[in-house]
Amino acid sequence: MILYTYVNQEAIFPTDEKDFSRQEMVDIPGGQLLLEKEEGEYGLQYKIVRLFSTDPNMYLENKYNPGEYFTKQ
Amino acid sequence: MNENPQPNPNQDQGKDQKGSGIIEKIQQLGQTNVPQMEQSNIHVLTIIGQIEGHMQLPPQNKTTKYEHIIPQLVAAEQNPKIEGLLIILNTVGGDVEAGLALAEMISSMSKPTVTLVLGGGHSIGVPIAVAANFSYIAETATMTIHPVRLTGLVIGVPQTFEYLDKMQDRVINFVTRHSGISEENFKELMLSKGNLTRDIGTNVIGKDAVSYGLINEVGGIGQALSKLNELIDQNKKMHPNGDVIQ
Numbered sequence: 001m002i003l004y005t006y007v008n009q010e011a012i013f014p015t016d017e018k019d020f021s022r023q024e025m026v027d028i029p030g031g032q033l034l035l036e037k038e039e040g041e042y043g044l045q046y047k048i049v050r051l052f053s054t055d056p057n058m059y060l061e062n063k064y065n066p067g068e069y070f071t072k073q
Numbered sequence: 074m075n076e077n078p079q080p081n082p083n084q085d086q087g088k089d090q091k092g093s094g095i096i097e098k099i100q101q102l103g104q105t106n107v108p109q110m111e112q113s114n115i116h117v118l119t120i121i122g123q124i125e126g127h128m129q130l131p132p133q134n135k136t137t138k139y140e141h142i143i144p145q146l147v148a149a150e151q152n153p154k155i156e157g158l159l160i161i162l163n164t165v166g167g168d169v170e171a172g173l174a175l176a177e178m179i180s181s182m183s184k185p186t187v188t189l190v191l192g193g194g195h196s197i198g199v200p201i202a203v204a205a206n207f208s209y210i211a212e213t214a215t216m217t218i219h220p221v222r223l224t225g226l227v228i229g230v231p232q233t234f235e236y237l238d239k240m241q242d243r244v245i246n247f248v249t250r251h252s253g254i255s256e257e258n259f260k261e262l263m264l265s266k267g268n269l270t271r272d273i274g275t276n277v278i279g280k281d282a283v284s285y286g287l288i289n290e291v292g293g294i295g296q297a298l299s300k301l302n303e304l305i306d307q308n309k310k311m312h313p314n315g316d317v318i319q
Contacts, residue, residue: 008224015131023132032141054116054145054158 023049026072028064030055035070046070114156115301116149118142119163124175124197126168137164139171146178157305159297160188160205166196169221169240173247176200180251185304189297190214190288200244202288203252207300209292212279216287218262219274253286 003012022037031053035046051064058064120142122135130136149155160179166172179186179201186205194202194210195217202208202216210216221241227233245263249256262275262285269276282288290296 006224007226010131019132020129031145052141052145054118054149054155056113056115056117 025052026070030058033064033070035072046072112154114154114305115298116155116158118145118149118158118160120160120175120198120201121163123165124167124172126171128168136167139168139174142175143178146175146182150182150184155184156308157185157187157301158182158205159301160186160201162188162190162194162198162202163192164194164198164201166198166217169197169244172197173200173243176204176247176251179204185301185308187297187301187304189292189294190216190282191293193217197244199287200247200251203248206304207290208252208288209290209297209300210279210282210288211293212291215276215278216282217269217274217276218259219269219272220263248287252288255286258285259287 005012024035024037026033026035031051033048034050034052036049038045038047046069048064048066048068048070050066051058053059062068063070120137122137123130125134125136125138146158149158158179179188186207188202188205188208190198190202190208190210191214192211193215195215196219199216199218202210221237221244223237241263245256245259248254248259262277264273265275266273268274277285277287279291283291292300
């Protein structure tokens with residue numbers, strides 16, 4: 001389906017509110033993490049989507065790799 | 074004055090975090106002091122995806138939010154251990170106001186900055202790319218220069234056009250002030266026909282961006298980092314005491 005319109009996509013296909021609440025930001029020493037809630041067999045877990053930091057060394061730390069699970073304090 | 078019966082929840086949380094962190098370290102590694110990697114004197118800022126301004130985009134979009142970048146820039150400026158900042162761009166553009174805000178922040182930093190355009194630095198990515206002390210573009214990277222526009226419904230009055238025109242002037246002024254391109258040339262690239270499909274503007278690739286004076290040099294991460302180190306050394310010579318005015 002091709003829609004020829006000047007209206008932006010979000011106005012035609014509004015995003016589900018749930019999509020926004022699934023992701024959240026947490027502060028960590030030296031930066032922030034974008035986490036995604038995941039309801040799995042181990043209960044509620046938080047998966048790392050993205051690390052926000054300007055420190056290049058933090059990107060080498062395995063615990064902040066995208067896809068790792070993060071335990072919220 | 075201190076009659077607040079409830080302690081600050083944030084403070085309490087911080088204490089807990091610290092305590093459990095130490096316990097965790099002892100449990101996992103048998104010691105409290107874990108050797109730390111040497112701190113880097115260069116920090117890296119990545120500006121990727123869409124530049125998000127006042128409107129929040131759906132989570133499936135890759136975005137750079139200015140509320141994330143601005144505190145990082147402030148931290149980099151303020152932290153005396155950080156001596157230089159490398160900005161890596163691969164952006165399609167986005168919110169003009171947010172993009173210009175980031176460009177202004179980067180250009181007003183007192184520490185040496187180098188930008189590297191990888192892949193693309195389109196639209197409002199152009200002012201960000203030229204904001205640093207020195208800019209690089211990868212040979213295959215592109216930059217689309219086009220007029221400012223809006224999406225969605227617009228009130229069709231002359232004032233709307235004037236507002237857009239003024240916004241465009243701000244972009245043009247910033248780019249011409251921070252790069253070697255003349256206003257005339259930049260406007261010509263911005264408004265030229267026949268380069269983009271059914272649109273006005275120009276797509277400049279690697280070397281072309283350098284020949285127009287928009288970007289300083291064609292290069293990659295190696296050149297960008299050695300340039301940044303060179304600028305840091307120069308900066309140190311100019312301020313030999315390493316004094317940071319606090």
